[in-house]
Amino acid sequence: MGTIEFKDIYKSFGSKHVLRGVTLSVKPGEVFFVIGQSGAGKSVLVKHLVGLLRPDAGRIYLDGADITDYTEKEYYPIRKRCAMVFQNSTLFDSMTLIENVMLPIRKHLDVTKQEARDQAMELLKKVGMHNYADRYPSDFGDGMRKKVAIARALSLSPEYVIFDEPTTGIDPISAAMVDKLIRHLSDNLGVTSIVISHDLRSIFGIADRIAMLYKGELLFDGSQNDFQNSTDPVVQQFITGNPEGPMEEPN
Numbered sequence: 001m002g003t004i005e006f007k008d009i010y011k012s013f014g015s016k017h018v019l020r021g022v023t024l025s026v027k028p029g030e031v032f033f034v035i036g037q038s039g040a041g042k043s044v045l046v047k048h049l050v051g052l053l054r055p056d057a058g059r060i061y062l063d064g065a066d067i068t069d070y071t072e073k074e075y076y077p078i079r080k081r082c083a084m085v086f087q088n089s090t091l092f093d094s095m096t097l098i099e100n101v102m103l104p105i106r107k108h109l110d111v112t113k114q115e116a117r118d119q120a121m122e123l124l125k126k127v128g129m130h131n132y133a134d135r136y137p138s139d140f141g142d143g144m145r146k147k148v149a150i151a152r153a154l155s156l157s158p159e160y161v162i163f164d165e166p167t168t169g170i171d172p173i174s175a176a177m178v179d180k181l182i183r184h185l186s187d188n189l190g191v192t193s194i195v196i197s198h199d200l201r202s203i204f205g206i207a208d209r210i211a212m213l214y215k216g217e218l219l220f221d222g223s224q225n226d227f228q229n230s231t232d233p234v235v236q237q238f239i240t241g242n243p244e245g246p247m248e249e250p251n
């Protein structure tokens with residue numbers, strides 16, 4: 001299991017300069033939070049890791065390999081090693097929960113239908129959804145659907161998982177369960193997680209390290225303790241949620 005490194009990444013969309021030289025590295029097995037205001041470029045940054053976006057400048061390394069110029073085809077195996085749970089990860093409504101989780105297993109692993117079902121059931125257990133395996137996504141709210149999307153993302157035993165706002169819009173108990181699962185993946189399975197989040201409870205609950213993007217650059221990179229004790233006024237404003245302060249809207 002390796003390190004993820006972003007080196008001096010620049011990315012613009014037209015005249016909008018979203019990333020202006022971002023360098024950070026995520027260590028194996030870490031729960032690494034990427035935080036910042038809405039529009040700060042958090043999703044844009046992590047999409048570079050799986051080739052969904054290409055940088056204007058800068059390099060991306062995975063496990064020491066420079067993957068920046070990989071072709072679309074060369075990114076396929078990376079996407080298997082690195083699962084993504086996006087904000088609006090959608091389940092197939094015409095399939096039951098377990099069928100949704102079985103889908104990647106059936107597609108990518110050489111297993112029987114029963115084996116795929118057993119594996120999917122184990123994953124549903126991990127997220128506390130096994131009692132609803134044969135129900136349909138439309139029976140559930142966002143929180144429960146998100147948990148199933150996480151189970152599906154884990155189906156190919158990824159080394160890395162990107163969680164884009166995993167606890168946003170879900171109830172506190174489900175959010176705590178998702179946090180616990182992310183921590184468990186790291187502590188027990190050595191999975192490296194990059195978590196995009198605004199959720200201070202999650203950050204102070206499970207983060208090993210926190211990187212804060214601001215104005216296209218890395219404003220802060222450090223432990224929970226360093227974060228809490230940071231004297232940077234923008235970091236402090238993020239923590240206190242004070243509407244008054246130095247933080248400017250992203251342009």
Ligand SMILES: Nc1ncnc2c1ncn2[C@@H]1O[C@H](COP(=O)(O)OP(=O)(O)OP(=O)(O)O)[C@@H](O)[C@H]1O
Nearest residue numbers: 013016018036037038039040041042043044045251
């Ligand atoms: N494919 C794209 N084309 C044009 N602009 C884009 C594209 N993707 C992102 N952007 C812009 O880049 C900026 C950063 O977007 P991004 O989604 O990374 O923000 P974020 O920090 O993840 O915010 P949020 O917390 O709201 O999800 C936004 O202004 C967004 O409109």
